[in-house]
Amino acid sequence: MDDSRIATTKFSLAINQPYRVAIIGGGLSGLATAVQLHLANQSNESPLALVITVYEASDRVGGVIHTERIQSDDGSVSFLVDHGADMFATQPAAALDLCRKLGVEDQLIEPLPTRRGARICQHGKLIPIPDGFVLMRATKLMPMLTTDLLTWRGKLRWLAERFIPSSQPVGDTDENLDESVASFVQRRMGREVLDRIVAPLSAGIYTADVNQLSMRSTMGPIYAMEREHGSLAKATHVKRKRGEDSEERNSTGARYGRFRAFEGGMIELVRSLVSALPTDSIKVNSPVRSLDLVPGSNRSGNQVLLGFDSGTQETFDHAVIALPPKAAKRLLRTVSNQSSSTPANLIANTLGQIPSASTAIVVMGVRRADIAKDIETFGFVVPLSEGRRILAGSFASHKFAGRAPDDHVLVRVFVGGAMQSDLLDLDDQAIIELVREELSEIIGLSGDPVFAKVVRWNDAMPQYHVGHHRLVKKVRKALDELPSLDLTSNSLDGVGIAPVIRQAEVVASSVLESLQQRSNKVSPTQA
Structure with missing residues (x-):
């Protein structure tokens, strides 16, 4: 066979052989990336021959997302229990958009219209979050002036926010700037607003230390308001005039209408x-x-060689690491011929600088008659200054229908996090008992629960410390030098279902673009 026929045969094999993509990790990041890649490829006018395989180390996919039906011992009542997130935000719209693509939007349910709102525990009492207050920005004046959460001294200090100069010139766009949530809030609104409102709300989302939590990476839009307008009060005035704050002004604390569940x-x-x-x-x-990264065979570009527990190895045209930072770091360390400056090693070192926190969720089904105090909201958060052993409590059956019988309440209580990690050394029964003690004081809970269980998530909450955005940039820059490899997880660009799905969409688009470019480069002379 002459050289031209050999080249043509190799070319035919190269273009007809499917591109193989490995997704390493079957949590939400990995599954969403696989699906977004599959759907994007299908929507192309000339879709690639593509084989996508998701590899999950455990016996199920979904990661921290899991649901089970729990019955009482006598089988008379049952509860629908989410082990992790029990809803997702519609902003950013990525999660809702994906549900539309999947044809399951009609299966989504909205939060119940009654009991919307949240409270903050102060001196053993549950006090409503001021109406219109969203994370750290008040969209209404009077609720802040009349709230029992702040003293008059604290209220006057909050009012002075509009006169506090920005730490940087208005309009400054320095990409290196960042500060902690604690620093920002105390500087702009005072210590009381920080300790009694913002810190517990932030801890309820990130289970973090607000003295280290990055404003830029967790509260970016609010951080930008100061730099654009000089103060949050001025920014709020502008948004109100533009009609951009109508939903926030009609909410209590969180914007509950912007959530969905199944x-x-x-x-x-x-x-x-x-x-x-x-x-x-x-x-x-x-x-x-x-x-490992190896030279391609009959392909343009490098390929990825994966090794499995069984001792087998498989080669892929592209791989996406969808693992938590520690696991991703360990895997990247296995790339051969590394020096301290190689891209894979730089990514591993950078991921090693992103800490994680652990938490335990105590889920209990209790009789409504066993709760003595008013719990007519979706839940509550607990400031660290209260000296209690829980971070927050959520009344899951108040948020969505079908979670518990009408005369029962499904309660989810969060323990541990970055600031109380020592509590997680206790065994499950001890954690259940301390939660019962706390709820006895906070909501007047008595009697034995219908059921109680502890769900532990170790190292599941990445901590976005000050400067986190610079770590993400380093990871992205190093990945640019590894065109056959991508990385996605909630440790980079946002925690929560919606941000994770948004990131998965971006990564899937990057993978497909890379494969299409490689496909376009294949020619008989290259083969």
Whole structure:
């Protein structure tokens, strides 16, 4: 066979052989990336021949998203229990948009219209968050002036915010600037607003230390308001005149109308993602132990060689690491021929600088008659200054229908986090008992729960410390030098379901673009 026929044969094999993509990790990041990649490729006029495989180390996919039905011992009542997130935000719109793509938007339910709102524990009492207060910005004046959460001294200090000069010139766009949430709030609004309102609300979301939590990475839009307008009060005035604050002004604390859940719990999102992938796309009980980058064969560009527990190895045209920072770091360390300056090693070192916090969720089904105090809201948060052993409590059955019988309440209480990690050394029964003691004082809980269980999530909450955005930039820059590799997780660009899905969409688009470029480069002379 002459050289031209050999080249043509190799070219035909190269263009007809499917591109293989490995997604390492079957949590939400990995599943969403796989689905977004699959759907984006299908929507192309000339879709690539693409085989996507998700490798999950455990026996199920979904990561921290899981739902179970728990019955009482006598089987008379049952509860729908989410182990992790029990809802998602519609802003950013990525999660809602994906539900539309999957054809499951009609399965979503909105929060119940009654009991909307949240409270803050102060001196053992649950006090409503001022109406119109969103995270750290008040969109109404009078609720802040009449709230029992602040003293008159604290209220006057909050009013002075409009006269506090910005730490940087208005309009400054220095990309290196950042400060902690504690520093920003205390500087602008005073210590009381920080300790009694903002800190517990922030801890309820990030389980973090506000003295280290990054304003830029967690409260970016609010951080930008100071730099654009000089104060939050001035920014709020501008937004009100533009009609941009109408929803915030009609909410109490959080914007509850902007959340959605599934009637059958958040596991339905995982099931929808799994159903959207071709059969046999997911491999559970398949931990990836090694990763290497090798020259491509009959392809343009490098390929990725994965090693598995069984001792087998497989080659892929592209791989996406969808693992928590520690696991991703370990895997990147297995790339051969590394020096301290190689991209894979730089990424591993950078990921090692992103700490994580652990938490435990105590889920209890209790009789409504066993609660003596008013709990007619969606939940409450607890300031660290209260000296209590819980971070927050959520009345899941107040938020969405079908979580508990009408005469019962499904309670989820959060323990641990960055500031009280020592509590997680206790065994499950001890944690349940301390939660019962706290709820006895806070909501007047008595009697035995119908059921109680502890769900532990170790190192599941990445901590976005001051300067986090610079770490993310370093990771992105190093990834640019590894065109066959991508990385996604909630440790980079946002915690929560919606930000994770938004990031998955970006990564999927990057993968598809890379593969299309490689496909376009294949020619008989290259083959």
